Amino acid sequence: MTERGIERTAEECALYVFAVCQAPDPAAFVGLRGVVECEPLRRLRFGELTAIVQTVRAADFTDEVWNARMSDRDELERYARAHHDVVSAAAASRPTVPLPMATLYHDEERARTALLDETGRFRAALERIAGHDEWGVKVYAAEAPAPDPTPAALRPAETPAARSRPAPGAGLAYLERKRGVQARRERRHEDALRVAEAVDASFRAVAAAGRRLRLHASEPSEKGRVQVLNATYLVGEHRKAELGELIRTLRDSTRAQIDVSGPWVPYSFVGEV
Structure with missing residues (x-):
């Protein structure tokens, strides 16, 4: 879900988080565009784990814009496929915890802090689904x-x-x-x-x-x-x-x-x- 309580202008950016895994292979994401075309997928380390993230325009993911986008069947399918492609690429080589579509944070610092708070849950989930x-x-x-x-x-x-x-x-x-x-x-x-x-x-x-x-x-x-x-x-x-x-x-x-x-x-x- 989009991070709440933050006033954003059209020029501000946000960090879209696709999934969490451990030591993902960078080559797995070559050729994937994610949910936007102009920004590359990258890795964000937090403790022992890594999140797959992408910088997006915050204005494109406000509640109003996102709800309107999700009411369009073609747009919904496009975003769902893009999100799933990134998650699947990570999971092809490592146990991976997918995050819901449109999981956003204001910046890397906030993302890292929030993800660190969830480290215990992520580790338990990764252990549970490994090899499954x-x-x-x-x-x-x-x-x-x-x-x-x-x-x-x-x-x-x-x-x-x-x-x-x-x-x-x-x-x-x-x-x-x-x-x-x-x-x-x-x-x-x-x-x-x-x-x-x-x-x-x-x-x-x-x-x-x-x-x-x-x-x-x-x-x-x-x-x-x-x-x-x-x-x-x-x-x-x-x-x-x-x-x-x-x-x-x-x-x-x-x-x-x-x-x-x-x-x-x-x-x-x-x-x-």
């Missing part, structure tokens, strides 16, 4: 179309000659069929939740940590399927082959659609220490 990657897992259950519960005797007649009064008991049959459809829908949902729990438990058995995330509503392109699990897991690099086998086994045993993404920089597991 983040993997995202989403599980979808099929949403079978519900059959028409209306009995034939209650449906509109196709021809005038076919029109007639409902057969005796047709209303009761309609209600029973409707209840049956609802019961089957509920059973499908319960089965999907059991699958989600089984998948989550299986991944946690091989992961160092896991987090359940908010379920996403179905997109128009995903019609016919419902997300029942949205989670992320911190998995040791030495268990990557085991993870691949687990995914194949779960897909075969559950018959559910399981989407796995990664490996990623462990963004989700650096703020829990």
Whole structure:
């Protein structure tokens, strides 16, 4: 987040901090532009650790300007990609703690002081994620179309000659069929939740940590399927082959659609220490 309580003019600069790691390789950042074009990425030492930083115009990162920029989908994607590229470059060779987008300080002195105060947390996070990657897992259950519960005797007649009064008991049959459809829908949902729990438990058995995330509503392109699990897991690099086998086994045993993404920089597991 932008450092608060500071009055800045349009000509003042600020220090944008991407990530914290230990002894990063300078060659890893060659060719990366960061979030601005005219200033190079550089390293800022604080104690035993190093932050990857870039000088930016403070006026470009005021709350008003930043909020307006983030409401533009293209701008949001551009900044998110630039930020992620720098973090990924650092993490390619060293355990790295990513900082949120638009983490800014007034100058190097303030940045160094603030980062030093967080040294204990950074060190704990770096120790936790060393040799680990983040993997995202989403599980979808099929949403079978519900059959028409209306009995034939209650449906509109196709021809005038076919029109007639409902057969005796047709209303009761309609209600029973409707209840049956609802019961089957509920059973499908319960089965999907059991699958989600089984998948989550299986991944946690091989992961160092896991987090359940908010379920996403179905997109128009995903019609016919419902997300029942949205989670992320911190998995040791030495268990990557085991993870691949687990995914194949779960897909075969559950018959559910399981989407796995990664490996990623462990963004989700650096703020829990």
